[in-house]
Amino acid sequence: MSYATETPEKIRKLIREMKITGPTAGMANGYAQANLAILKQEHAYDFLLFCQRNPKSCPLLDVTEVGSPYLTVAKGADIRTDLPKYRVYREGVLTEEIADITSLWEEDMVGFLIGCSFTFEDALLNNGIPIRHIEEKCNVPMYKTNIECKSAGLFKGVTVVSMRPMPSRDVPRAVQVTSRFPSVHGSPLHIGSPKEIGIQQIDHPDFGDAVTIHEGEVPVFWACGVTPQAVAMEVKPSIMITHAPGHMLITDIRDDELGIL
């Protein structure tokens, strides 16, 4: 069985049954995967507003009803069991990495699904633009910048970006291709000099892995779905649950449906 050609529903079932426990990259090809953030109701309004004010880093794909683990964008999915791995942050500190959060679920929790760059990476590849961290079989490099998010209530902090290096001839097409997908971070935030956005060491990312930048290549930076997690960690809510990096929720939304045109 190839996970690449399975339906999202089938993959979610295998995850729920713990037959899939690793990263979801390359599974259910053509369907959008999503970041997850779960917060208590007391923070839900501010977080929702934070997402509205920072749509490039926090493009919301779905929000559950208070106390409900169910989604509108993934039929029959349960956000407590249908991701392979979760991270639990208590008072801003990572305390557990677990495969099922049913026992931690509370009646005043709200789940937020945030668009993931896997969707636009497929579009870049389909346009002949190679992606270094895929070539080097590692995680995308991510950096904290000096670009302040617009704050909302308790939620404030800097934007985290992901970086993909490419020959400068590919940059205009990369801008076009990703602009079509505003709900998965959209067009780049910055092209070129890392220092201009406060990144001092391009070979030492704050999250993920460093990748090779070849002579003559330009680093291109996109707002990253890690931003809300990084911001929430500073806010130090009593509890916040997220997906573990790379262990995403696979939705029923086709990547192409997220294209604005």
Place this chain on the structure above:
Amino acid sequence: MSYATETPEKIRKLIREMKITGPTAGMANGYAQANLAILKQEHAYDFLLFCQRNPKSCPLLDVTEVGSPYLTVAKGADIRTDLPKYRVYREGVLTEEIADITSLWEEDMVGFLIGCSFTFEDALLNNGIPIRHIEEKCNVPMYKTNIECKSAGLFKGVTVVSMRPMPSRDVPRAVQVTSRFPSVHGSPLHIGSPKEIGIQQIDHPDFGDAVTIHEGEVPVFWACGVTPQAVAMEVKPSIMITHAPGHMLITDIRDDELGIL
């Protein structure tokens, strides 16, 4: 003095001083105008979620802090005085139409600014696509449809659409041009048969004015910013304040900045 070439800040000042009291169409050309909805805090989370779930009819441009009448998208603007006319709904019933709502403002109110189709109408005109209600100097025709919004808490109801008739040869370009502007309703919701979306009498709009549809023309329908007002009227909050039709808030956002590419 021509209002068309004035800055948004100057026009807002003239409105605040009651030197401008009529509709804002054609003022501060090139800058985005916006719909306004003010609700009490108790409804703010549900309304924000409603907008997130229905981005084509309710594209949010800004949300004020609770109790604050100030915006991030219009420097120095006060939403209590800087629109020429407001409507006040009590328990879902229109009770007043007034030029200043300072005396009605409460410390638990939240203002929501929602994108307005003026922005994409300019883009259509710039692309050589004529707009009938502008030619006929009347308001755009708007209709309730059978397209259910995604509900959020108390907020539920049908989508309201605006209609612009055009020769079928112009339809593909109209789709392209408006797709570029997701934050002002984006691409059409429906093209052609009004009955398919539950509109029985195209010459009797539910809001605005009827316009001529010439032989061979196709009606094209876009999600409309009146949707949240129509929905909120059914929810019957104790108080809800909106702009009066055509009497919009003029923001500092250039229309072109709202283009996704």
